[in-house]
Amino acid sequence: MxxxxxxxxxxxxxxxxxxxxxxxxxxxxxxxxxxxxxxxxxxxxxxxxxxxxxxxxxxxxxxxxxxxxxxxxxxxxxxxxxxxxxxxxxxxxxxxxxxxxxxxxxxxxxxxxxxxxxxxxxxxxxxxxxxxxxxxxxxxxxxxxxxxxxxxxxxxxxxxxxxxxxxxxxxxxxxxxxxxxxxxxxxxxxxxxxxxxxxxxxxxxxxxxxxxxARHSSPASLAAIKRQLYVDAEADLDQAYLSSVSAMNAMVAGPDFRTGLRAMRAKQRPWFLGDPAAEA
CATH class of the missing domain: 3.90.226.10 (2-enoyl-CoA Hydratase; Chain A, domain 1)
Incomplete structure (x- = not known):
């Protein structure tokens, strides 16, 4: 539809x-x-x-x-x-x-x-x-x-x-x-x-x-966090812990982590969606 x-x-x-x-x-x-x-x-x-x-x-x-x-x-x-x-x-x-x-x-x-x-x-x-x-x-x-x-x-x-x-x-x-x-x-x-x-x-x-x-939180992080809140939280602590470590290991190779790291080094808020120069 x-x-x-x-x-x-x-x-x-x-x-x-x-x-x-x-x-x-x-x-x-x-x-x-x-x-x-x-x-x-x-x-x-x-x-x-x-x-x-x-x-x-x-x-x-x-x-x-x-x-x-x-x-x-x-x-x-x-x-x-x-x-x-x-x-x-x-x-x-x-x-x-x-x-x-x-x-x-x-x-x-x-x-x-x-x-x-x-x-x-x-x-x-x-x-x-x-x-x-x-x-x-x-x-x-x-x-x-x-x-x-x-x-x-x-x-x-x-x-x-x-x-x-x-x-x-x-x-x-x-x-x-x-x-x-x-x-x-x-x-x-x-x-x-x-x-x-x-x-x-x-x-x-x-x-x-x-x-x-939307601007300052990583889309990949938001998706992972929602799953952690509503799915992993219903499992036992060991499963939730291992799931978070697995996600972390995968996401450090992703573009959102690089965006966040650059912003941290520049002492700025990260921008994940939108152009900060155009929207300033």
Whole structure:
């Protein structure tokens, strides 16, 4: 599926950042099957574009994603289960383990970081999307809630696995069991949100944060680190250690290591994507 065919997701690459925008503002960016398909394709295009260093996920207007579309929820109530849309989806990365070969866990398998820029209300399906990003940023005075317990649902789509790894078991239990409606400040205190910015400057601040990673962090390192965080960390220490040594031995012969070494000797920040002279 080409990005020009997207109707529910915006896709734009600027300064090596793929900005993916949930784009159903008339429905408060509510999640549905068509959006899910386009989101998968957007991530695939970003991951396979060598000029993309980071994905920045946000919502159109002043909303992030308020959850599943009301029509979808009505269908679930009527049929007693989710109806799976039949659509062509992009392939999973060849080395993706089984746990990452699912729609919602797919971002963890990518070689590029995914940053959720929570620009407005975030609930239900939007909360799931934010959980499977690598880093979460939020605009001040934003409301964030899982909403599952209030609907008689479990922590959906593996959230019970990922949320404790984000903010610890006790904080995850509080968020999920109380069905907390968190402000940005509360979400930061609980460890769910990493950084926050004033609402009026949030888009620019979030983009600058993402662009900094794309410019100054090695693509090869980012891909390796993601695997270490989500795959190697689930193995025992010996396997994780040996895997890191193997990766290190391979990567010292790569171009990114030479770029970083030159920058260190010159006492400058390394530039991996983009021309520092042209962008100065």
């Amino acid at each position: 080409k990005t020009s065919e997207f109707e529910n997701v915006g896709y734009e690459v600027r300064d090596h950042v793929a900005v993916v925008t949930l784009n159903r503002p008339d429905r408060r960016n509510a999640w549905d099957g068509a959006m899910a398909v386009e989101y998968r394709w957007a991530l695939h295009h970003a991951d396979t574009d060598p000029q993309v260093g980071v994905v920045l996920l946000t919502g159109a207007g002043d909303m992030f994603c308020v959850g599943a579309d009301a029509g979808t929820l009505s269908d679930v109530d009527r049929t007693g289960g989710y109806v799976r849309a039949r659509a062509e989806l992009p392939p999973y990365p060849a080395d993706a383990p089984a746990g990452m070969r699912h729609n919602h866990t797919y971002p963890l398998a990518l070689s590029v970081p995914v940053i959720a820029a929570i620009n407005g209300p975030c609930a239900g399906a939007g909360f799931v999307l934010a959980c499977f990003a690598d880093i979460r940023l939020a605009a001040d005075n934003t409301k964030i809630t899982p909403s599952f317990a209030g609907l008689g649902l479990p922590a959906e789509y593996g959230i019970g696995w990922i949320l404790p790894r984000i903010c610890g078991t006790q904080n995850a239990a509080e968020i999920l069991m109380t069905n907390a409606v968190m402000t940005t400040a509360e979400a930061k205190e609980l460890g769910f949100v990493r950084r926050s910015y004033p609402r009026e400057t949030f888009p620019e601040c979030a983009f600058e944060y993402a662009r900094g990673i």
